[in-house]
Amino acid sequence: FQRGLLSGRHVLINAGPTREAIDPVRYISNHSSGKMGFALAEAAAEAGARVTLIAGPVNLPTPTRVQRVDVVSAQDMLEACQAALPADLFIASAAVADYRPDTCAEQKLKKTPGSDDGMTLRLIRNPDILATLATGAQRPRCCVGFAAETQDVLGYARDKLQRKNLDLIIANDVSQSGIGFNSDDNAVTLIDQQLTTTTLPQASKQKLARDIISRLAALLDQQDSN
Ligand code: PMT
Numbered sequence: 001f002q003r004g005l006l007s008g009r010h011v012l013i014n015a016g017p018t019r020e021a022i023d024p025v026r027y028i029s030n031h032s033s034g035k036m037g038f039a040l041a042e043a044a045a046e047a048g049a050r051v052t053l054i055a056g057p058v059n060l061p062t063p064t065r066v067q068r069v070d071v072v073s074a075q076d077m078l079e080a081c082q083a084a085l086p087a088d089l090f091i092a093s094a095a096v097a098d099y100r101p102d103t104c105a106e107q108k109l110k111k112t113p114g115s116d117d118g119m120t121l122r123l124i125r126n127p128d129i130l131a132t133l134a135t136g137a138q139r140p141r142c143c144v145g146f147a148a149e150t151q152d153v154l155g156y157a158r159d160k161l162q163r164k165n166l167d168l169i170i171a172n173d174v175s176q177s178g179i180g181f182n183s184d185d186n187a188v189t190l191i192d193q194q195l196t197t198t199t200l201p202q203a204s205k206q207k208l209a210r211d212i213i214s215r216l217a218a219l220l221d222q223q224d225s226n
Contacts, residue, residue, distance in 0.1 A: 001210045005217035007048035012087035012140065013041045014129065016056030018074040020100035022121065023109045031181040032095035034058030036146075039209035040091055041066045047213050052084040056094055074100065074126040081129055082136075089216060090140040092130040095148065095181070099123035131164040142220055144168045146188075150175040157191055167219065168192050170212065178202070190215065 015037020019027040034055060041053040042063035051066045054077055062068045069084070071077045074096045081090075102122045109119075134143040143166050147157035150173070157171035171189040174180035179187045179202055187202040190212070198215075200208055 001043075001046070001214060003046060003048055005047040005214060006044055006089075006220075009049045009088040009217075009220065010086065011041075011044040011049040011051050011089045011091070012054070012081060012084050013037050013044065013051065013091045014054040014056075014077055014081060014094035014096075015041070016058040017095050018056045018077055018097045018126075019072050020074065020097045020126070021104040022101050023105035023107065025108050028097060028100070028123075029057075030095045030097065032056070032058075033182040034060050035182070035184065035205050036186060036209070037091070037093035038063060039205040040093060040212065042206070043209040043213040044089075044091075046210075047217060049089075052087070054080045054084065054094070073097075074129065078127050078129045078132060081133060082138075085133070085138040085140070087140040089142045089144070089220060090130075090133055091144045091216070092133075093146050094129070096129055097126055100126050128164070130166070134165040139165075141223055142167045142216065144170065144216065146170045146172055148172045148174045148180065154189060154191065154197065157189070158195060161191055161193070166193075167223075168216070188212075192219075 016034035017029045017032040019029045021027050038060050045051045045065040053066050053068045069080045071080050102124045130145045145166050147160045149156045153171050153173045157169045161169040169191050190198045
C-alpha cells in the first residue's frame with residue numbers, strides 16, 4: 001500500500017445508513033454501521049487524498065485527516081454530497097433508504113383509541129444519490145457504487161453498474177453471516193465496465209479498503225492516460 005497513490009485527488013465517500021422520519025420519535029432505517037465507508041475514507045487519506053466523508057447516523061470516530069459532514073436523511077445526504085463537488089472519485093458505500101414516509105407527522109403518532117386495527121404508512125421514493133451524481137453535470141470522473149444483494153448478487157450488481165452509469169461496482173453478498181452489514185469483515189467482488197470481475201476474499205474492512213483504494217488509484221491513473 002503506497003502512501004502517495006492518491007495525492008492531489010479529492011475523494012468523496014458516503015457511509016452509514018440514512019434515517020427517514022415517521023414522526024418526531026420514530027424513523028425507518030437499516031443495519032449499516034458505516035464501518036466499510038469509514039475504512040475506505042481512512043485508506044484514501046493514508047493514500048494522500050483530500051477526503052470528504054458524508055456520514056449518516058453512525059457511532060464511529062472520524063479518521064485522521066478526513067473532513068466529515070454528518071447528515072440524517074437521504075435528502076440531506078444528497079445535498080451534502082452535491083455541496084462537496086467537484087471530486088475526482090466518488091465512492092457510494094452508504095445504505096441509503098430507497099423510500100421515506102410521504103409526510104413526517106408534527107406530533108408523535110397515537111394509536112386509534114379503542115381499535116386494534118393496524119396502520120398503514122405511505123412511502124415515497126427517495127432520490128438516488130449515486131445515479132444523480134454519476135449522471136450530473138459535475139460528475140466525478142470515477143464513480144463507484146456498492147451493490148448489497150441477498151440473491152443473484154453479480155447479476156443485480158452488473159445491472160446497477162450500467163443503470164447508474166458507474167465506472168466500477170462492488171458487489172456485496174449481504175446474505176452471508178460474518179460479512180456485510182455491521183460486521184468487522186467483508187468479502188466483495190469488483191465488476192468494471194468491461195464486466196471483468198475480481199473477487200476479494202473475506203478480510204477485515206480495513207484490509208479490504210486498502211486493497212480497493214489501491215485499485216481505484218490505478219483506475220484513476222489509467223483514466224488520466226486515456
Ligand atoms: O456500513 P457497514 O455496516 O460497514 O456495511 C457495509 C455495507 C454492507 C452497507 C456496504 O458494503 C454496502 O454494500 N453499501 C451499499 C448498500 C446499499 O444500499 O446498496 P444498494 O444495492 O441498495 O444500492 C446500490 C448503490 O446505490 C449503493 O452504492 C448505494 O449507496 C446507492 N444508492 C442507493 C439508493 C439510493 N436512494 N441512493 C443511492 O445512492
